[in-house]
Amino acid sequence: MRREWSPEDVVACWTPVGSDWDLVANKSGPTRLGFVLMLKYFELEGRFPHRPR
Incomplete structure (x- = not known):
């Protein structure tokens, strides 16, 4: 998962x-x-998160 997101990416x-x-x-x-x-x-990831974070 990316750490840096632009506002446009978040919306998209x-x-x-x-x-x-x-x-x-x-x-x-x-x-x-x-x-x-x-x-x-x-x-986005093709899987579910392993941990709640």
Whole structure:
């Protein structure tokens, strides 16, 4: 995972788009945010994080 991100990169890589919204439609509150973060991390890295950090 990169350590340095430009604002444009953050928006481009971490914003839910298209079918991402279908996947989170039935989630609410903190669960929705956590699910989107895990989904986007998986898209970027091809795996889920090993540790919570």
